[in-house]
Amino acid sequence: MLPLASIIRSNMIALSEASPQVPDSASLRDITLATEAARFAGWQVYSIPQDLPEGVSADDAMWHIPRQPEIVPGVWIGYIPLPSHYEQIYEAALSRNIRLLNSPGQYRRAEEFDRFYPFIEDLTAESRCVSSMAECEEAAQQLGYPVFLKGTIQSHKAKGIGSCVAHDAEQLATIATALLSSHRRSLGTVIVRKLLDLRYSRIGPGGFPFGREYRVFVHAGHVVGLGYYWEGEDELASLDASERDQVTRLALEAFRRLEVPYLTVDIGQTKQGDWRVIEVGDGQFSGLSQIPVHQLWARLTEVVRSA
Structure with missing residues (x-):
């Protein structure tokens, strides 16, 4: 029989947002596949909601997850959360001795373009991080059209090239306005990028x-x-x-x-x-x-x- 310390060390927790009640999408299919793969690989899986209903805390939503005897690694399998939501789930998990692989600060550094860009500026396309239309137009002029636009979290590229690539000021205004109106994608910041000519x-x-x-x-x-x-x-x-x-x-x-x-x-x-x-x-x-x-x-x- 394995000693208790070894059993505890092998314990791993996955928090999954996989749910049959959510409309089908490519993201949901990936989340469902990852959840099953995590379970098959030996992770203990617990369900958590995608968003917290009004008046429900992260601790309330995780009432069914027992406190672990010692700190164990945790992974969250889900949709990209707002920074405040990530921090709430992280802290509620930690109170149960489950430490997600990335801290709230590390999560934001990985997901928010304006936070990670300074670290890899020379490895990627030249970009500007802006928060107004005037700054957006200035950035496009500096970089030269065409430019690629995205929110600090996500772009609208799934809607086609016209939703993320601007060839003139009119297209720029349309795309930037849509991004700024989507807080989950932009968090109030638009990224204007020199368009990479990929194979x-x-x-x-x-x-x-x-x-x-x-x-x-x-x-x-x-x-x-x-x-x-x-x-x-x-x-x-x-x-x-x-x-x-x-x-x-x-x-x-x-x-x-x-x-x-x-x-x-x-x-x-x-x-x-x-x-x-x-x-x-x-x-x-x-x-x-x-x-x-x-x-x-x-x-x-x-x-x-x-x-």
Whole structure:
């Protein structure tokens, strides 16, 4: 029989927002797959709501989760939360001796562009972080059209190229206004970026080119998952050994600079052959892309247990 200390050390908690009551989406499918993979890999899974109903605290929402005898690692599998919500869940989990892999400060550094950009400025496209239309127009003039626009958290690229790429001041105003009106995407900040000319072979809905891009999951300095960013067959998806090495080294460099324990790094290749960081994110809330979910969770579990 294993000693008690070993049993406690192997205990790992996953907080999951997977729910059949939520409308189907690509995000929900990823959350559901990740939840099942976590359970299969040995994590004890507890359900938590996506948002807290009015008058319900994070502690109330987690009443069913027992306090652990000692501090154990925790992972939150869900949709990108507002910073205040992340902090509430983090503290409620910690009061039960469950420590999420990323602290509230590390979560914000991974998810909010204006917080992580200064660390990786030379690894990614030149960008400006602005909070007004006047600043947005000035940034676009400095960078030169066309420019890519996103909120500090997310863009509207799923709606097509016209919702994120501006070729003139009129398009800029339309896209920026939509971003500023979506607090969950922008948190009041719009990012104006020099448009990277990525290699691509496919064009998606709304004319958005599927650039040659990869998502890398990194925990504690170890790559735990790497796969092509876009769904579907793509002649550019495979990497040779040299390319995989370049993508891995760039992802680990971003990880080293940001010091976020569980990080995703999206990396794309330009038509000139250079590799550039697109953006980063908190691994707890990042989509799976084409990464085999069970391999990801098996490797993450191995690294967590050895930490």
